[in-house]
Amino acid sequence: PKWGCQRGAPGGSPVSPMGFDARASARDAKGGEKEKKDYTILESIELSDESDEEFNYEDLPEDPELLDEEEETLDDINRLLAETKPRTDAQDDESAAKVQHRPQVIDDFFRNFLLKYGMKRSLEAFQTEWYELQQGGTFKNSELEVVPDVYSRNHGMQQEVVLLREELAKAHMIAAKAKNSWDKFRKERDFHRMHHRRVVQEKNKLIVDLRRLKKHYEAYEPTLTELRHKYEVSMKEKMLMRLERDRFLSKAESLQKQLSQVQIDSEGVKELQEEKDSRKTKQAAREAPWPSDDRVNPYANSNFEAARVADFQKYQAFKGHLGAISRIAFHPKIPVVATACDDHTWKMWSMPEGQLVLSGEGHKDWVSDVAFHPRGSLVASTSGDATVKIWDVTKEKCKHTLTDHNQAVWSCAFHDLGDFMVTASMDQTAKAFDMQSMKCRQTFRGHVDSVNYVTFQPYSNNLVTASGDKTVSLWDLRSGLCVQTFYGHANAVNQAVFNLKGDTVASCDSDGIVKLWDVRVVSEYLQIDTGQHPANACNFDRAGKTLAIASGDASIKTFNIEDRIFLANLEGHDDSVQDVVFEPQTGKYLISASSDATFCMWQ
Secondary structure, three states, X not given: XXXXXXXXXXXXXXXXXXXXXXXXXXXXXXXXXXXOOOOOOOOOEEOOOOOOOOOOOOOOOOOHHHHHHHHHHHHOHHHHHHHHOOOOHHHHHHOOOOOOOOOOOHHHHHHHHHHHOOOHHHHHHHHHHHHHHHHOOOOOHHHOOOOOHHHHHHHHHHHHHHHHHHHHHHHHHHHHHHHHHHHHHHHHHHHHHHHHHHHHHHHHHHHHHHHHHHHHHHHHHHHHHHHHHHHHHHHHHHHHHHHHHHHHHHHHHHHHHHHHHHOOOOHHHHHHHHHHHHHHHHHHXXXXXXXXXXXXXXXXXXXXXXXXXXXXXXXXXXXXXXXXXXXXXXXOXXXXXXXXXXOOEEEEEEOOOOEEEEEEEOOOOOEEEEEEOOOOOEEEEEEOOOOEEEEEOOOOEXXXXXXXXXXOEEEEEEOOOOOEEEEEEOOOEEEEEEOOOOEEEEEEEOOOOOEEEEEEOOOOOEEEEEEOXXXXXXXXXXXXXEEEEEEOOOOOXXXXXXXXXXXXXXXXXXXXXXXXXXXXXXXXXXEEEOOOOOEEEEEEOOOOOEEEEEEOOOEEEEEEOOOOEEEEEEEOOOXXXXXXXXXXXXXXXXXXXXXXXXXXXXX
């Protein structure tokens, strides 16, 4: 016979968790009537009939209340969902460690144990003897209900320990995160506290400095007042001294006239006058006469071939200085160039080999410019030590040193006749020197900033100066007066040069702007923008059609000013190009000087 198994409620038929229903099995053995009701068959077990003891199984009456409760429990879906619904956070907090289990019946405990270890014969013997004793009334109801509490409590406490360990691990993780956050906040607090202390210290220091400066400024107020008063007094005294001087001079002139009239017939006066006249005559003989104004430029109507700068390439680079090369000049007769350098020297080189010919040493500061005498026998050099030195090339020594300027001298140039030389200085003046008497014959005043460059107009008595006051001025050598001033630059003018015909001036400034001026109509007719870097120097070729510009971006920019087009950008230096000069005889190549201590030949 087969035994049907289902767990019943407490007080009904005993049902094991493995599905053994003893009373249902007894009813099937006796052949009782089957109720038309749905049961869940968890497992079917076949019991052998070989038992020696015969046991009479009798039907047990079914409890309709229990069946109704089971049907309601299985059919009520809403109640089932409510029971299986996850608890809320509040419920979890209240009973986080409570685990409820249905108590396990004592006989089910033994059946599960025997089934777990496969003891089938022991199970059959247990079943038979258990039901016999139960039917005989040997056991009490209190002895058959549940497994002893110790086992249940141990099982519940084990599950509670597992839950508590999980919660402990979570608490450890939260504590570790909190510790890291606290360490981070503490470090930030310490950093901000240190920064605050440093800011407070700096603030206190600034307050102390401000107080000291305020006291210092207050101490200057009476000093300035006193100096202002002294200045006013000195100016008044100066005016009074001038008036007295003029009065004494007028008296001296009147007395001199009277004396000359009284002694006009005396022989002593005649001899004295003759001596004075002879001295003046000798002095006038030593001084060179001013150049005449009726000379004609022999190149005024000449037409030379323009230099082919578009085909120029770097031929060779020469390195012979220890500092930046500021200026370069060609010898008027032979293929030799002279370079001026910041290493306090100037040197002469043979071209195109680049062999050193002569080196001039004697300046105490950087050499700013070098120029050849038209006859080629003399070289003039200017320096930051406020001197101009005249060198004799044949004797290889310094012939004369001019110290008329009181600040650094930037530039020098010889007149085409060779009798005069002009210089430009940081003291805001340009001076003309007599090459025979080696004395200053003329001083050109009018600029309000450093005079950066000076040169003569070809075959004339005019000279042009470029100044840091953003102007270019044209001067008369004989009178020392400013003939014309060209306005238009927005920054300091570095250089201004004439073309060979003498009718055009090109000036370049520190903004990279190059302007071309027509001297005949005194107006600007072309402007060239070379970029953001300063334009340090510029130079015309023989034909006056090509202009080469030395740029601060280490390149040489060439333009055709007749067609007003850009020709080529010659790149080969490593630093700013300071000067560029075309070869004056043929114009087949040009030389550039740079701050990288080299000068290059382009052809």
